[in-house]
Amino acid sequence: MREKMLVSGGNGFLGSHIIDMALGNGIDVTVVDDFSTSKERQVPKEVEVIQKPVENARELLDRRFDFILHLAARPSPEDYLRNPLRTIDSNDIGTRLMLEIARLSNATFLYTSTSEVYGDPAVVPIPESYFGNVNPNGVRSCYDESKRFSEALAKAFERTYGVDVRIERPFNVFGPRIREDGFYGRVIPRFIDQALSGQPLTVHGDGLQTRSYLFYTDWVNATWKFLYEPSAKGAVLNIGSSEEITVIDLAKRIIRMTGSASEIIHTKPREEDPKRRAADSAKARELLRWKPEVSLDEGLERTMDWLREKREHGKL
Numbered sequence: 001m002r003e004k005m006l007v008s009g010g011n012g013f014l015g016s017h018i019i020d021m022a023l024g025n026g027i028d029v030t031v032v033d034d035f036s037t038s039k040e041r042q043v044p045k046e047v048e049v050i051q052k053p054v055e056n057a058r059e060l061l062d063r064r065f066d067f068i069l070h071l072a073a074r075p076s077p078e079d080y081l082r083n084p085l086r087t088i089d090s091n092d093i094g095t096r097l098m099l100e101i102a103r104l105s106n107a108t109f110l111y112t113s114t115s116e117v118y119g120d121p122a123v124v125p126i127p128e129s130y131f132g133n134v135n136p137n138g139v140r141s142c143y144d145e146s147k148r149f150s151e152a153l154a155k156a157f158e159r160t161y162g163v164d165v166r167i168e169r170p171f172n173v174f175g176p177r178i179r180e181d182g183f184y185g186r187v188i189p190r191f192i193d194q195a196l197s198g199q200p201l202t203v204h205g206d207g208l209q210t211r212s213y214l215f216y217t218d219w220v221n222a223t224w225k226f227l228y229e230p231s232a233k234g235a236v237l238n239i240g241s242s243e244e245i246t247v248i249d250l251a252k253r254i255i256r257m258t259g260s261a262s263e264i265i266h267t268k269p270r271e272e273d274p275k276r277r278a279a280d281s282a283k284a285r286e287l288l289r290w291k292p293e294v295s296l297d298e299g300l301e302r303t304m305d306w307l308r309e310k311r312e313h314g315k316l
């Protein structure tokens with residue numbers, strides 16, 4: 001019998017890539033996704049799609065799966081600040097529903113939490129043992145606190161019902177299929193899009209804030225190993241790079257690599273923007289025998305190629 005996988009948020013950037021991996025491994029995939037932050041369908045035709053918000057998909061309680069991957073979320077700060085309640089609901093009601101289905105199915109439950117659970121960290125690179133520095137009622141709390149609550153829910157299901165729970169915290173993953181536009185554009189695709197179209201690159205504040213970036217293929221490999229590794233049951237793992245770069249240096253690098261004539265402008269700093277973020281991924285390296293393989297430059301090149309091609313085909 002073919003294994004069955006439910007992926008919430010499967011039409012998104014990360015979801016669509018993990019689904020390609022699952023299909024390549026002969027797994028039947030069902031997606032629940034409301035397309036609220038999608039421009040187009042990104043999953044192949046053979047995938048069953050239930051188009052509704054994850055928190056409303058109660059009919060799935062009657063279905064059984066071997067794996068449940070809960071990715072449905074609104075990770076872009078400019079978007080979630082405008083949709084705080086919908087952001088919270090995919091993490092409170094949505095996570096609870098996905099966990100119920102995992103319990104009834106006796107499934108492996110993998111939750112894509114976030115490096116945002118650390119807030120504005122005092123320790124960088126951040127190990128999983130750091131509990132975070134989060135404002136519980138600040139503008140970002142709809143995302144970071146509800147993600148933290150999801151982790152608590154998942155652990156409560158593990159402790160109460162013995163559900164096989166695995167929690168990962170991805171750090172700024174990027175690559176083809178990530179959105180570049182509007183409130184959804186995260187920094188890398190937005191800067192590349194601005195550079196390719198000759199618009200100024202919009203650096204928020206002084207640009208000295210840092211992030212570490214992970215190319216999506218490295219994320220897919222880590223997540224796949226995490227799903228199947230017997231000794232990783234119950235683990236909480238950072239999935240990210242430790243290579244920190246400032247936003248201003250990232251902007252300069254993208255201008256250089258695209259050969260763009262765009263200038264850099266400094267815009268209003270984002271409220272509660274974490275000043276530094278980079279992953280200590282020693283635990284994932286050991287448990288999954290994994291490490292990032294794709295350099296930032298190579299990842300940027302591949303993302304640029306993808307965005308250039310989209311522009312040439314009039315898809316932007």
Ligand code: UDP
Nearest residue numbers: 077186187188190202203204209247270273
């Ligand atoms: N950023 C920026 N200009 C932009 C978009 C983002 O300077 O047009 C900065 C943002 O302030 C943050 C970093 O880039 O410090 C990463 O932002 P992103 O939205 O990609 O994700 P975050 O890591 O904040 O969730």
